[in-house]
Amino acid sequence: MSGTYFVSPNDFGGILFRLGLALLFGAVIGWEREVRHKPAGFRTNILVSFGAALFVLVPIQVGAAEESADALSRVIQGIATGVGFVGGGAILRESPSRSGSTGVRGLTSAAAIWVSAALGIVAGAGLWQLGLIGTILSFVVLELFKKIEPSG
Numbered sequence: 001m002s003g004t005y006f007v008s009p010n011d012f013g014g015i016l017f018r019l020g021l022a023l024l025f026g027a028v029i030g031w032e033r034e035v036r037h038k039p040a041g042f043r044t045n046i047l048v049s050f051g052a053a054l055f056v057l058v059p060i061q062v063g064a065a066e067e068s069a070d071a072l073s074r075v076i077q078g079i080a081t082g083v084g085f086v087g088g089g090a091i092l093r094e095s096p097s098r099s100g101s102t103g104v105r106g107l108t109s110a111a112a113i114w115v116s117a118a119l120g121i122v123a124g125a126g127l128w129q130l131g132l133i134g135t136i137l138s139f140v141v142l143e144l145f146k147k148i149e150p151s152g
Contacts, residue, residue, distance in 0.1 A: 007061050007126070015057065018123050022053035025119035025135045029112050032142045040090045040109040045116040048086065052079045052120030060125065076121055083117040086110075112142065 007014045026049025027042065034041035055075050058064075064071035087110030115138050122131040 007057065009061055014126070015061070017128075018057065018126055019050065019053055021128055021131055022049045022120040022123035025049050025123055025131050026116045028135050028139055029116045029119070029142070032139060033109060033112055036146075038109045038112075039106065040086075040113050044086075045112060048083060048113050049116040049120035049123070052083070052117040053124035055079055056121050056124030072125075079117055079121060080114075083114055087113045108142070112138075 007018070023046055026046040029049070030040075030042035030045030033045060055078070056072070059071040059075055090109040090113060091104065091106040115134070119131050119134055119138070122128075122134060
């Protein structure tokens, strides 16, 4: 693995930049959800993205990612799995509770949480260009595609 991802414990600026990006990426997704009055809004998406970046920074900062790609891979897999539970909570909260109803709601909110985690991973890894592109495209999907999606 190349030295691109390593961040020295003394590189306060680099760490701050990566965590700031995670906050920004999560804020963009969260703002869109908040404006639409969805259960997983601004703070939730910011914290998911920020938390994912923190988790990713640990093996990067201590150099474990340099020694073995498996260390970073395991962290990313854990984030993806763990965030699934948060998304599941958004779905359960939004699903109708009337008996006999089979509707499922909250899938887009759950997906937005998952994307926020991915954007946090990208920010924590220092891949700011990928994160910026991913944030813009995610916003386009959430904001513009809603207008062409059939109401149901």
